[in-house]
Amino acid sequence: MKCLVLYHSRGGNTRTTAEAIAQAAHDQGYEATVKSIIEVQAADINTADVLFIGTWVQGFILFGVKPADAQLWVKSLPSLANKPTGIFCTYAFNPRSSLKKLANMLKEKGATIVAQQAFNRNHLTTGVDGFVQRVIDSRQRIAV
Numbered sequence: 001m002k003c004l005v006l007y008h009s010r011g012g013n014t015r016t017t018a019e020a021i022a023q024a025a026h027d028q029g030y031e032a033t034v035k036s037i038i039e040v041q042a043a044d045i046n047t048a049d050v051l052f053i054g055t056w057v058q059g060f061i062l063f064g065v066k067p068a069d070a071q072l073w074v075k076s077l078p079s080l081a082n083k084p085t086g087i088f089c090t091y092a093f094n095p096r097s098s099l100k101k102l103a104n105m106l107k108e109k110g111a112t113i114v115a116q117q118a119f120n121r122n123h124l125t126t127g128v129d130g131f132v133q134r135v136i137d138s139r140q141r142i143a144v
């Protein structure tokens with residue numbers, strides 16, 4: 001099974017989590033590649049069995065909190081039709097509804113959202129193993 005981890009990062013936190021996700025998938029015996037949402041090509045998506053897509057949380061702590069720049073980069077992604085997808089974000093205070101917003105945007109691209117997880121920037125890799133396991137398990141359930 002091939003996993004593709006896509007991320008959007010400004011300061012490097014979300015990239016760190018993306019790399020930890022790929023490492024966890026690799027440790028569980030799967031092939032895993034990490035790409036930024038800018039460099040990903042349709043062929044990368046087509047050959048992946050499972051996707052992880054993450055970004056950072058942007059807003060004014062209580063207001064306007066959203067998945068950073070998603071209104072721009074989701075549009076430019078190739079089709080995600082029928083791809084089991086785990087979504088994630090990194091945040092400082094509270095992700096609020098960022099993951100729900102990201103899920104709705106990616107569903108419009110055809111993605112099937114199977115799991116989601118927010119990672120605090122002080123604990124960027126805490127919970128990565130369980131998150132990866134949930135996404136891969138759901139893929140196996142879909143495949144059966």
Ligand SMILES: Cc1cc2nc3c(=O)[nH]c(=O)nc-3n(C[C@H](O)[C@H](O)[C@H](O)COP(=O)(O)O)c2cc1C
Pocket residue numbers: 008009010011012013014015055056057058059060061062065090091092093094095121
């Ligand atoms: C302009 C800006 C706005 C932010 N707004 C929020 C916010 O509203 N809520 C929150 O929990 N974190 C907020 N953060 C914190 C980032 O989401 C957090 O540091 C994240 O891990 C950054 O990821 P990156 O290093 O991949 O860019 C904000 C950061 C920046 C730079």
